[in-house]
Amino acid sequence: MTTVLPSTEEVWDWLSEVPDPEIPVVSVTDLGIVREVRWDEGALVVAVTPTYSGCPATAVIDLMIENHLREKGIENLRLERRISPPWTTDWVSAAGREKLRAYGIAPPVDGTASDGMTASRAARLSGRTNLVIACPRCGSSHTERVSQFGSTPCKASYRCRDCLEPFDYFKCH
Template sequence: MSAPQTTPTEQVWDWLAEVPDPEIPVVSVTELGIIRDVQYDGDTLVVAVTPTYSGCPATAVIDLMIEDKLREKGMENVRLERRLSPPWTTDWVTPEAREKLKQFGIAPPIDGTAADGMGAKAARLSGQTNLVVPCPRCGSAHTERVSQFGSTPCKAAWRCKDCLEPFDYFKCI
């Protein structure tokens, strides 16, 4: 049995909220903000997807997972559109996803300030590396970056100097 192609877009958004990010399964693709729009073009459901960055290796898997979820719900005419403009930003990550990342042991993107009061994005753009990234395990601000790249390209490897645990930081983009 197929869902009518007039299924309300609010329902489609709810279905898409069930699609986990393949690299960080505790957050959904909607919580990460990579689903930008859901609308109908005639009898075709069009889902606009903005990858976290254009070279993200998980993009094809995410597309497949979205299509699988919508077909599982009975949607037959589905088209995914890659939307690269505006580019994805960590500003689109929901507060709920930030908390889930932290609970999972990944420091969420910093929206606050670097040690010198400079915004995280401004610090990154200016080449400054003095961000204060609290440890997601113990909350300590006594941390250091180990490597610009962590378990995936969108994360950096950090270490807590207090609890001595390594952790990933979801880089601010």
């Protein structure tokens, strides 16, 4: 009896159901941390790039991916940690950015994460010294950074000067 392996497209669809444990409205595919899905001699190989090397959620994400794929019937599975090239917020999908905004988190500003630079360094090098972070609630650009450190290491705390609401900004990497 020959077992038919699911297509890599089907596996990608399954992976889009795996939420990020820190921001459950976005999936691991929305964040762009799943880099590759392939079959290798009957084993499903999923390459995952952590958002940064010290991300405390990395082990949890791997476990969630593994559990979800096993629930789908995948028995022979190998997860690979891929650290090069390093993850960048440029890999967050357009749908993922919109989900972040709807959840109340300002998504990373486009074009500020090139080559893994911090947003402020990339902005300086590109001539964009006044990086504008729009409020995800009211859309105002009249915002201010409260702290470089937010509710998780990948976010910074901001406040809108118009609606007065605090919000997180997903920092560029």
